Amino acid sequence: MSVDNYKKRDEQKKAQKKRKKGRVKFLFKLIGSLFLISIISLIVIAAIFEKQIAGMVINTLNKQLKTDLQVSEASLSLIWKFPQAAVYLNDAKIDGVGGQEEKLLDVKSISLQCGTLGLLMGDYNFTSISINEGSLFIYSDEKGHVNYDIFKSSAEKTETDESTDLNLSISDATLSNITIHYVDKAAAYDIKVRASSADFAGDFIIDNEINANQHTMTSYAELFSEHITIGETTYMKGTNLAYNGSVDLDLAAEIYSFDNIKLYIEGNQFNMHGSVKKVDKGTEYNLLFDSKKALLGSLMQLIPEQYAATLGQFESYGKLSFNARVNGISSKRIAPIVEVQFGLKDGRITHPNMAGSMKNVNFDVHFTNGNGIDDQTAKLKLIGFQANLNNQPINLSWEMVGLENPTITMGLDGKIPLDAVYGFFGNTVTEGSGWIEIAQLSLNGRLKDMTSMYRIPRVKLNGLVNFNQAHLLVNNVPTNIETGELSLDNNAFNVTNLTFKTAKSDMVFNGDFQNILPVLLSDSLNSQNAKLTFQASLNSQKMDLDELLAIGGGHTAEEIEAAAVEDQDSLKQENFERRAYRTSFLKGTFITNIVELQYGNVLAKNFNGAVEFDKSVMQLKGVKVDAMDGLFELNSKIYFEKEPRLELFLDCNNIDIQEFLAQLDNFGQDVLTAEHLRGRLKSLIKVNLFLDSLGNFKNEDLFVVADVEITNGELINLKMLEGFSSFIKMRDLQHIAFTKLKNQFKIEHGKFILPAMFIQSNALNLVVGGQYSFNHDLDFKIKINAGQVIANKFKRYNPDKTAIKARQQGLFNIYARIMGNLYGDYDYKIGPKHSKKFLDAQLSQELPAITNTLRAEFAKNNNIEASQPTIQPLAQPKEWEDIPEYNGEEGDLEYIDGF
Known part of the structure; x- marks a missing residue:
């Protein structure tokens, strides 16, 4: 074959390929055009028939419902579910019958699907349904009335209900993110599950007369159980569930x-x-x-x-x-x-x-x-x-x-290693070691008997529990039970040499306890009023109450400080509430012998007496303790409530007054504090102290009434005396030494109330009466021996601060009044018209009233073991009385305006 022939053949082949390629390109263009035309046609058809078909669906459904189907928008799509046509009902809501507030159905969308060809030919046979994003609420009341009986019966349908060509013969249903809440009051069911995805295949004809047949439903569902409550018991809370399978249905x-x-x-x-x-x-x-x-x-x-x-x-x-x-x-x-x-x-x-x-x-x-x-x-x-x-x-x-009131029989033997199980004791316990040895522990009885204070004797509980070098780290406090035996004999619970140690405390417990099971099995409200009754002894070489309270208090100080500021108050409140709850179970007495005791700033030794617990109240009876370089006899009640309070009776003998005020935080006031006072205190004091839920002093509620005698005392830098510096040496006023201060006073409603105070000092002899508010408002009346003032005004400063001898004879007594605000504007006036009548009334009326208040308050101390104190009325010393020749009219008395 010649070269020309080869060329002709190649040209023919190229021409054939070109014609073939053109035909393929034309075919693609034709298909694309037809597809585009089809889509446009479907869109146009959907737009033309949308209102008609969507309205027909809604009308057909509403004719069969006792309540109305409400939608925000209805649309028809022939594309998104192709080859199926879909009617979308957006924001669909259906009220149930029976007047329930919650809707039977409330979903984001419902789509009903049928064949597109059938739809175009007028055959409206919807076979699939999809329900998305919402809730289904199914309810039945105590009498069996339900909210889902929403379909009309044949008898209920009226003659005016026109027939339509639309048929709902659902054979496929899909749920997506639907929460199903089922409540049956009569059966006490409350079931709430969320169907993230669920498919049902079968016959779901709405008309029950047609649906009375036999068929198979195949279903698959992925569920999340929020709760399944039967009666008062909840199961499967927060549980993932699923199922898959077929159910043969014979509905007839x-x-x-x-x-x-x-x-x-x-x-x-x-x-x-x-x-x-x-x-x-x-x-x-x-x-x-x-x-x-x-x-x-x-x-x-x-x-x-x-x-x-x-x-x-x-x-x-x-x-x-x-x-x-x-x-x-x-x-x-x-x-x-x-x-x-x-x-x-x-x-x-x-x-x-x-x-x-x-x-x-x-x-x-x-x-x-x-x-x-x-x-x-x-x-x-x-x-x-x-x-x-x-x-x-x-x-x-x-x-x-039994279920409601079961009879329980249990036996347990074993050696429990704390390093393995300490995590079960709560999140406050972060470390454990040692063992709890349980030998032949047996239990037999009814549960209601175990939780009842009255029926607990019917329960049999026996066995031995031994602690072997048991260690737990509780709220970052190392606690150790080195030895100890607990013997269980039915309701009796004997503790022998239980040795408890922490870094700052050691204790040895012995005693008999009862009702351990009612306490352990009590509910969060202690509705059975369970009480752990006991008679026990507590011996300790050293005890730090702050540390012990931190163990059982819940949140540590470090945890509270580390928390966000907005959460700190709630953590403090939880501590008080937890302390109140735990002490509510205690009813009994500890006979105590504590060599060294610390609580806050209070340091004490040889603490001996009875500590009783009952109804969240800790009572100290006849307690004698060495503290503040003196001796106390103490009777008190501490109320462990959400807002704790303290009722305290103190009999003080030879106490260092500075240490007394410092360790008791000046009773929450700053009028007369440890910085201002020195001396030895002999006193009877009644205190009612209140805290808020955060542990802060409630100053307005503080009540103190006291009979005080301070010997060899000193007043240092007491600001309210500075007003006398114009006629008394300032150095004397800044540091007043006195032989004896005898006084009765009270603190009430945020005020320090002083009927009269008699001071024999290095600066002067005087009588002071009045009141001082915690906001520093003051109003004091003062009576001064004028002769001593004049005589000493020109003397050199007395560095030894020897008290001036009291004497009645002299020139005359003078009166003064200091008033205003100590840290704002205050003034003083000199003259009897400002003070004499007031002080006379204080001496004749208020002092006896304070004495009577003291006697009444101490009479409330019903501790029969404590000796009742003798409270003598306070009277003005003879040396302080006005001399007879100057008892004339107030206008005849001489005034001093300063020197």
């Missing part, structure tokens, strides 16, 4: 048959098969459950909420078998028989609060609800529990007969 006979339904609880698979059917006497159940892959944690999701927080976190590794059956009729009088069995062989159990794991675990659990009629025939048994925890053996048996 009301028979539902399950074949190999797979249930998933927290990822663990269970198989279910059987049937549920309606019978004359009620509902008959015949269901079987089994699993070969279940874990203990998934089974624990089935237990009540109050136990799930702890027990629900146990996980098992090993051969865990499970099977259960539900068989029988359910009605108002009878329940079906429920039997559950599961067990673990040579397994291992873990828990987030447990360090390490229990190994070589063997046990069987059997449960039955009995005959289904009487709940006292129900039985739960834990058989042959054996395990090793940190190489220490534990043996446990448990049987519970």
Whole structure:
């Protein structure tokens, strides 16, 4: 073949390829054009028929409903579900019947789907439905009236209801993010689950007359259980659930048959098969459950909420078998028989609060609800529990007969290592070591008897508990129980040489306690008024009450300081509330012998006396203690309430007054403080002190009444005396020494009330009366021996501060008044018209009134062991009285305006 022929052939082939390529390109253009035309056509058709078809759907539904379907917008799409057409009902709401406030259905969208071709040909047969984003509320009241009876019966449909070509024969339904809340008041059910995704395939004809047939529904759902509450018990709170399988439905006979339904609880698979059917006497159940892959944690999701927080976190590794059956009729009088069995062989159990794991675990659990009629025939048994925890053996048996008021029989032996289990004691415990040894602990009795103060003697509780170098770190405070034995003899609980030590405290307890079970099993409100009654002794070489309160107080000072400012107050309040709750259980007496005691700034030695607890009140009776370089006899009541308060009776003998005020924080006032006063105190003092819920002093509520005698005393830098510096040496006023100060006073309503005070000092002899508010407002009246003032005004400063001898004879007595605000504007006036009548009234009326108040307050101290103090009325010394020749009219008396 010649070269020209080859060229012609190549040109022919190229021409063929070009023509073929052109035809393909044309075909693509044609298809694209048709597709574009189709889409445009579908859009146009949808726009033309949208109102008609969407309106027809809404009207058809509303004709069959007793309540109205409400939507914000209805639209038709022939594209998004192609080849299906879809009607979208946005913001759809349906009210239930019965007047419930919550809507039966409230969702973001409902879409109904049918064939596009059929729709175009006028065949409106909707076969699929999708419901998205919203809630379904199903309710039944105490009388069985329901909110979902919203479809009209055939008799209820009126003749005016026109027939339409629209047919709702739903065979496929989808739920997406729908919360289903089911409440049945009569059966005491409250179930709330969220369906993140659920698909149902079957026949869902709305017309029940058509729907009375036999068919199969296939379903798959992924659910989240917010709660399943039956009666007062909540199950599966916050639990992930799922199921997959088919149900044979015979709606006419009301028979539902399950074949190999797979249930998933927290990822663990269970198989279910059987049937549920309606019978004359009620509902008959015949269901079987089994699993070969279940874990203990998934089974624990089935237990009540109050136990799930702890027990629900146990996980098992090993051969865990499970099977259960539900068989029988359910009605108002009878329940079906429920039997559950599961067990673990040579397994291992873990828990987030447990360090390490229990190994070589063997046990069987059997449960039955009995005959289904009487709940006292129900039985739960834990058989042959054996395990090793940190190489220490534990043996446990448990049987519970009855549900509402079960009879419990338990046996326990073992050596519990605290380094493994301290996590179960709460988040305040962060470390543990040592052992608790339990020997032959046995329990038998009814639960209601165990929680009742009156029926607890019917319960049998025996055994021994020993502590062996037990250590716990509680609120960052190291606590140790080095030795000690607890002996249980029914309701008696004997403590022998329980040695408790911390960094700053040591204690040895001995005594007899009762009602340990009612206290341990009490509810959060202590509704049974459980009391731990006791008679015990407490011996200690040193005790720091702040440290001990930190152990049981909840939140430590460091934790509160580290918290956000807006949270600190609530943490402090929680501490007070927790302290009040715990002390509410205590009723008894400790006979104490404490060598060294510290509480806040108070330091004491040889604390001996009785400490009683009752109703969240700690009472100290006849306590004698060495403190502040003197001797106290102390009787007090401390009320552990949300806002704590203190009632204190003090008999002080030879106390260092400076230490007294400093250690007691000046009783929360700053008028006369430890910086101002020196001397030795002999006093009777009654104090009512109040704190708010944050531990701050409530100054306005503080009440103090006192009979005070201070010897060899000194007043230092008392600001209110500076007003006399114009006629008394300032150096003397800044440091007044006195031989004896005898006084009675009270603090009330935020005021320091001083009827009269007699001072024999190095500067002058005087009588002072008046009041001083905690906001520093003052009003004092003063009587001064003028002769001594004049005589000493020109003397040199007395560095030894020897008191001036009191004498009646002299020139005359003068009167003065100081008033105003100590740190603002204040003034003084000289002359009897400002002070004499006031002081006379104080001496004749207010002083006796204070004396009577003291006697009345100390009469309230009902401690029969304490000696009743003798309270003498306070009178003006003879040397302080006005001399007779100057008892004329006030206008005849001489005034001094200063020097």
